Amino acid sequence: MLFQNGKLLVRLLEEEDQFLLAKWLSDPEVLKYYEGRDNPFHLEKVRNVFYDPEDETMKCIIVFDGKEIGYIQFYQLDAEAKVEYGYLNENVYGIDQFIGEAAYWNKGIGTLLVTSMVTYLLEHEKASRVVMDPQGWNKRALKCYEKCGFKKVKFLPKHELHEGVYQDCWLIEYIR
Template identity: 70%
Template sequence: MLFQNGNLKVRKLKEKDKYFLVKWLSDLTVLEFYEGRDNPFDLDKVNEVFYVSKDDTVKCIVEYEDNEIGYIQYYQLDDETKKEYGYLDDNIYGIDQFIGEVKYWNKGFGTLLVTSMVKYLIEHKQADRVVMDPQMKNTRALKCYKKCGFKKIRTLPKHELHEGEYQDCWLIEYKN
């Protein structure tokens, strides 16, 4: 287990978790905000994206009361990304996450998850900043991130391909 905050646990991805990822990433309600409804995942795609890739991203499952409810990943920003975002030599981590079980939406689990992960990265990875790049139109997520202490830094025009169109995103950060 990576960390626990009350009944919320975050642990590294296991082989058995691929079936949760397929379920969540083929749900059109989830895909509307993460990956896109035109980009559903099957078992082969989950294996390729989450289990075969050789990057340094730490991929994790989110549990609440021992039920798998979502996914979160973190990674240290490389020099190219830091330059793109306008950062110098800080120890900066990025995170991406989603609550895959829709019945857990709008109940504070996203806020609990993000604040817990930020605390973990600051305390265990000595992160100076934690950044994300949510789409501007994802108002529910942006509201959550604001509650977690993230600040909008700047726009990232046409930053992410989502449902056939490049979407504008915000660069947001939590500064330690």
């Protein structure tokens, strides 16, 4: 277990979680917000993307009230990203997440998850900032992140390919 906050638990990804990831990332309702409906993940693709031993990203499963409901990952920004975003001599972490069980959407779990992960990164990884780059059209996600203390700092035009179109994103940050 990485951390627990009430009914929320975040643990490291395990081998048997590949089936959950394949289920969630083949659901069009989830893919609308994460990866795109034109980019479903079959089991082999899950293994290639999420179980690459060379990848230093910390990959985790979100558990709420004893049920696996989603995925979160965190990583230290590399030198190239730090230069691009202007974070030269700082310990900056990025996070990405999704709740794969739609029945758990709009219940405040995303807010609890993001605030808990930020606290973990500040306390355990000594992050000076935590950043994300959500797509600009995803108002629900942006509202959640702003509620968690993130601020928009840089508009990123045509930053991420999603469903065949490069989408505008926002670089948002939480500062210690």
